[in-house]
Amino acid sequence: MGRTRRKRKIKKDRDFCACDNQEEIVLLNSWLSKHGMRRNDKLSLAVFNDTGRGVLTKRKIQSGEELMNLPLNLTINVTTILMDNLFCKIFFENSKRCLVDYKQSISFQSLMAFYLVFLKLRSGKTKWHIYLESLPKEYSVPYFLPNDVKLNIDNDILSVISKQKDIIDSSFNIFENILLSNVSDDSAIQEFKSSFSLAAYEWAYFTVNTRCVFMDLSKVVDLKNIEHSIINLICDNTKISLCPYLDMINHSPNARNETKLLVSKNITNVNVNNLSEQLFCDVHFSIYTKNDFDPYTQVFICYGDSHNLKLITEYGFFLPDNDLDYVSFTFEEVIAFLKTKSIKLSQDQISFINNHGLRKDLYIDCKGLSYNFYGLLLVVKYYYDQSTDVSRLIYSAAICSHDNNLNDIIAPMVRTKLNSIKESLDKVSNINKCVILNNCVELMCQYVRILEKFIKC
Numbered sequence: 354m355g356r357t358r359r360k361r362k363i364k365k366d367r368d369f370c371a372c373d374n375q376e377e378i379v380l381l382n383s384w385l386s387k388h389g390m391r392r393n394d395k396l397s398l399a400v401f402n403d404t405g406r407g408v409l410t411k412r413k414i415q416s417g418e419e420l421m422n423l424p425l426n427l428t429i430n431v432t433t434i435l436m437d438n439l440f441c442k443i444f445f446e447n448s449k450r451c452l453v454d455y456k457q458s459i460s461f462q463s464l465m466a467f468y469l470v471f472l473k474l475r476s477g478k479t480k481w482h483i484y485l486e487s488l489p490k491e492y493s494v495p496y497f498l499p500n501d502v503k504l505n506i507d508n509d510i511l512s513v514i515s516k517q518k519d520i521i522d523s524s525f526n527i528f529e530n531i532l533l534s535n536v537s538d539d540s541a542i543q544e545f546k547s548s549f550s551l552a553a554y555e556w557a558y559f560t561v562n563t564r565c566v567f568m569d570l571s572k573v574v575d576l577k578n579i580e581h582s583i584i585n586l587i588c589d590n591t592k593i594s595l596c597p598y599l600d601m602i603n604h605s606p607n608a609r610n611e612t613k614l615l616v617s618k619n620i621t622n623v624n625v626n627n628l629s630e631q632l633f634c635d636v637h638f639s640i641y642t643k644n645d646f647d648p649y650t651q652v653f654i655c656y657g658d659s660h661n662l663k664l665i666t667e668y669g670f671f672l673p674d675n676d677l678d679y680v681s682f683t684f685e686e687v688i689a690f691l692k693t694k695s696i697k698l699s700q701d702q703i704s705f706i707n708n709h710g711l712r713k714d715l716y717i718d719c720k721g722l723s724y725n726f727y728g729l730l731l732v733v734k735y736y737y738d739q740s741t742d743v744s745r746l747i748y749s750a751a752i753c754s755h756d757n758n759l760n761d762i763i764a765p766m767v768r769t770k771l772n773s774i775k776e777s778l779d780k781v782s783n784i785n786k787c788v789i790l791n792n793c794v795e796l797m798c799q800y801v802r803i804l805e806k807f808i809k810c
């Protein structure tokens with residue numbers, strides 16, 4: 354094949370379509386360079402067939418290369434919120450003593466989401482406008498599934514959605530109340546008060562959920578002496594940040610990368626009252642890869658070791674053949690099943706189970722029973738067996754965790770779960786598929802494979 358034909362063939366086989374010419378990306382790129390972002394010049398944005406929008410390298414990247422480097426001022430982090438006086442007025446110009454009444458009552462993620470809704474409403478009046486316009490308009494997490502579709506998806510997925518809903522609803526209510534008791538006559542805050550909605554907050558919550566990166570600023574900023582700051586509202590830590598462009602990189606479980614905070618001047622432990630934009634021009638957030646990437650392939654980072662239940666419910670995507678997937682059972686479910694087989698555990702057995710922490714982490718994965726599930730069943734089967742030392746068996750369970758006698762005890766329960774997942778799959782097969790539902794179906798099929806393999810063993 355000649356050079357030109359080879360080039361043409363490579364182009365034809367490509368699994369992506371460049372998107373650097375789209376208006377919002379052109380604007381994003383020039384906004385980023387204007388504000389001092391330095392990025393590896395091999396990188397550009399593209400839409401990939403399998404993963405959607407992501408980062409492409411046009412030339413070979415080698416392990417150890419920096420992918421990009423952002424001045425702290427170009428990321429939305431805890432200091433950005435603290436320095437935004439108008440936003441802070443929401444809490445300070447208030448008939449309620451917000452810092453006292455709502456002390457440690459919201460997560461930092463919720464506050465970030467509230468701040469994003471505020472920025473979004475301010476549109477062209479803040480420097481973040483172009484960045485916000487480049488964000489996805491919607492997210493493919495099951496949280497957004499219609500209620501009638503939710504009826505037939507797996508319980509594990511439903512339980513995550515319900516926890517997300519609790520957090521979102523309760524923090525939304527707190528922010529609504531804070532806005533109601535705000536007394537500022539600033540027109541921007543007035544406008545925000547009348548337009549703050551659950552739909553906007555949900556979008557912002559999942560923007561933060563799917564795009565934030567870990568960023569520890571505790572060496573640079575003093576986040577301990579915070580009596581009069583809105584950090585008082587936070588019940589967890591503030592170590593997450595939104596990083597434009599860096600948040601365009603998709604996940605691969607095989608990727609390895611590291612981030613660093615590069616501080617060129619002597620900036621340490623700055624008091625939250627002395628923060629200034631200027632100060633942080635000299636602090637940069639850098640990410641470099643520990644992988645090699647071939648020309649015209651996608652550059653990935655790893656968001657952390659994750660099973661598909663987490664990837665689907667928190668990020669809205671699915672990885673095929675994910676060995677980390679498992680089907681979980683609750684202790685109560687197992688006990689109820691044993692009762693149907695006339696197996697009732699004695700008080701001694703229950704105490705042994707509690708003392709050895711065997712009530713939790715009961716699951717089956719592609720390798721079989723989890724360590725705790727194996728241990729629990731050992732207690733069920735051998736606790737009163739004179740010839741067996743259950744404690745010793747549990748400690749050697751990590752090495753020897755296959756015992757058909759144990760698997761047989763719970764086989765009927767596993768079969769019932771398997772059949773119920775299959776029934777749900779049958780029901781959803783009649784519904785028009787969307788990306789979200791497809792992801793849920795993929796996970797349920799993965800559960801079926803895991804349970805079928807267990808029963809066959």
Ligand SMILES: C[S@@+](CC[C@H](N)C(=O)[O-])C[C@H]1O[C@@H](n2cnc3c(N)ncnc32)[C@H](O)[C@@H]1O
Nearest residue numbers: 404405406563564600601602603604668669670
């Ligand atoms: C940090 S953002 C990455 C950029 C994003 N694709 C975009 O267009 O803005 C994370 C989101 O990208 C998508 N994503 C990341 N890794 C993926 C993968 N391996 N396969 C499919 N989608 C992925 C998911 O929607 C996830 O919530």
